[in-house]
Amino acid sequence: SAVISQKPSRDICQRGTSLTIQCQVDSQVTMMFWYRQQPGQSLTLIATANQGSEATYESGFVIDKFPISRPNLTFSTLTVSNMSPEDSSIYLCSVAGTPREQYFGPGTRLTVT
């Protein structure tokens, strides 16, 4: 299985600021994804990070709010922009080499005050 790291593991941010979350994988993977998990809820897909091209966003998520980069096959970043308290969530990076191999990073716990 892939080893995935995320930075930071947690952060407390002020309203109106931005935070960039990094996801690093120990091997090249075809697919990388970003999920949001609001308190007490399930996971919701934000976007698929595409290597060398713009990310594919799910309904309800926009690039201006959640810009994503994926410069190579082992690294991606998610930025949460102009944060509000409603953005307080756990953000998880996920990778898949093949559909049967879906693994998650440890998550970033974000609190917006």
Next chain:
Amino acid sequence: AQTVTQSQPEMSVQEAETVTLSCTYDTSESNYYLFWYKQPPSRQMILVIRQEAYKQQNATENRFSVNFQKAAKSFSLKISDSQLGDTAMYFCAFWETSGSRLTFGEGTQLTVNP
């Protein structure tokens, strides 16, 4: 759109006993993948077990096994000899080949009591 339903928000079981978590899904696809993930308080999503839809044999991983009923679109998880470390939120997830994304159920909070 594909949907995944977990009808049991909370369950509890005594240590060493067996418990079954339910999951149903809706899809028009014939080839797909199903997963059970465990999320302990540390929030790390841990893959427990997976099932390919084209395989008729139910998947097993040590104390964890599934009952996959493709016609009924049902995918339940059985945990045998429950341990305190099994206490966690369990999510059922569906991978749709056409959309290339995971869809999650709402989760079942399992508590194993000593």
